[in-house]
Amino acid sequence: MLDGSVWRAKSFGASGTQVGEVVFNTSLTGYQEILTDPSYAGQFVLMTNPHIGNTGVNIDDEESIKCFLAGLIIRSLSISTSNYRCTESLSDYLSKRNIMGIYDVDTRAITRRLREDGSLIGVLSTEESKTDEQLLEMSRTWDIVGVDLISSVSCKEPYEWVEKTGLEWDFNSNRRYGETFHVVAYDFGIKHNILRRLASYGCKITVVPSTWPAAETLKMKPDGVLFSNGPGDPSAVPYAVEAVKEIIGKVPIFGICMGHQLLGQALGGKTYKMKFGHHGGNHPVRNLRNGSVEISAQNHNYAVDPESLPSGVEVTHVNLNDGSCAGLAFPQRKLMSLQYHPEASPGPHDSDLVFDHFVELMRKEKQSI
Ligand SMILES: NC(=O)CC[C@H](N)C(=O)O
Numbered sequence: 001m002l003d004g005s006v007w008r009a010k011s012f013g014a015s016g017t018q019v020g021e022v023v024f025n026t027s028l029t030g031y032q033e034i035l036t037d038p039s040y041a042g043q044f045v046l047m048t049n050p051h052i053g054n055t056g057v058n059i060d061d062e063e064s065i066k067c068f069l070a071g072l073i074i075r076s077l078s079i080s081t082s083n084y085r086c087t088e089s090l091s092d093y094l095s096k097r098n099i100m101g102i103y104d105v106d107t108r109a110i111t112r113r114l115r116e117d118g119s120l121i122g123v124l125s126t127e128e129s130k131t132d133e134q135l136l137e138m139s140r141t142w143d144i145v146g147v148d149l150i151s152s153v154s155c156k157e158p159y160e161w162v163e164k165t166g167l168e169w170d171f172n173s174n175r176r177y178g179e180t181f182h183v184v185a186y187d188f189g190i191k192h193n194i195l196r197r198l199a200s201y202g203c204k205i206t207v208v209p210s211t212w213p214a215a216e217t218l219k220m221k222p223d224g225v226l227f228s229n230g231p232g233d234p235s236a237v238p239y240a241v242e243a244v245k246e247i248i249g250k251v252p253i254f255g256i257c258m259g260h261q262l263l264g265q266a267l268g269g270k271t272y273k274m275k276f277g278h279h280g281g282n283h284p285v286r287n288l289r290n291g292s293v294e295i296s297a298q299n300h301n302y303a304v305d306p307e308s309l310p311s312g313v314e315v316t317h318v319n320l321n322d323g324s325c326a327g328l329a330f331p332q333r334k335l336m337s338l339q340y341h342p343e344a345s346p347g348p349h350d351s352d353l354v355f356d357h358f359v360e361l362m363r364k365e366k367q368s369i
Pocket residue numbers: 039228229230231232233234256257258259299300301302303
């Protein structure tokens with residue numbers, strides 16, 4: 001890693017040499033959804049839960065069309081899989097997708113280091129011919145800051161999304177209205193469960209690429225626009241901030257994670273890189289409007305600086321671990337956003353009703369016209 005440390009481990013999945021940013025994720029389970037979350041592009045995910053692989057993988061839990069992350073780092077790779085939904089072992093799955101994994105490495109020691117030093121660039125290699133010094137040099141000359149990662153994970157053409165959450169997994173199906181709202185969803189690396197939850201809440205969705213012009217979006221006369229999650233540095237994608245700026249105030253808006261950060265910038269605020277970010281399914285967040293606490297799923301390395309926001313913008317949620325901004329609203333401009341993941345997948349479902357709040361925002365707007 002960039003701090004000069006070298007860790008010996010066993011390899012599984014693909015072989016080769018890969019560079020990326022090392023982050024740790026504290027989720028106890030849900031590794032398949034984590035592997036297919038496009039927001040991990042350019043990163044190695046280190047799971048702090050030591051036992052990974054015991055439920056295998058299945059065909060339904062994919063959060064995108066492929067694994068975009070740089071690789072997986074775990075303590076112990078389960079020698080067997082036991083789950084009625086399992087169709088493949090984790091190891092075969094990673095091999096087929098050409099993703100590197102390592103195990104039998106002291107993940108607790110690496111996590112402690114990341115907590116002290118912050119996220120670090122690392123290199124995974126199975127190539128005996130490469131010296132430690134060569135690998136360390138790769139970690140010194142590669143960076144994730146300032147790089148546009150959303151364009152490499154976004155869809156290339158618009159498409160419609162209709163699939164809802166399967167009934168056996170829909171724990172919140174009582175709050176539905178039978179009315180349909182057309183949402184244009186910007187794909188900065190969108191997780192499928194955001195689309196499924198919106199569909200379950202009565203939305204007809206058109207997913208558009210990250211570079212889709214705002215004018216084209218407005219021509220579609222959507223009831224609302226969603227700005228999705230996505231990988232990397234929000235300051236590296238000024239074209240997306242411009243699109244957000246052009247849409248603000250014209251239709252109801254919901255931003256999630258990267259979408260929230262782009263909204264923060266479009267409103268005139270600043271984002272900054274956090275020391276080691278938030279990645280896990282156990283982050284307490286306080287809703288400042290009603291005082292309630294949600295346990296949330298999170299995955300981000302950047303955050304919006306609330307001090308930098310203009311007046312009128314309300315901080316609606318704070319992360320209780322470090323006090324950072326976890327949600328915004330600007331009622332006059334019909335927008336709301338969360339830094340974390342209400343769609344979970346994986347993670348707790350406490351925040352699911354925010355999709356209902358977005359639908360409410362669209363309903364009010366429709367009634368007022
Ligand atoms: N999940 C996301 O959308 C992540 C947003 C951004 N890439 C960050 O790391 O902060």
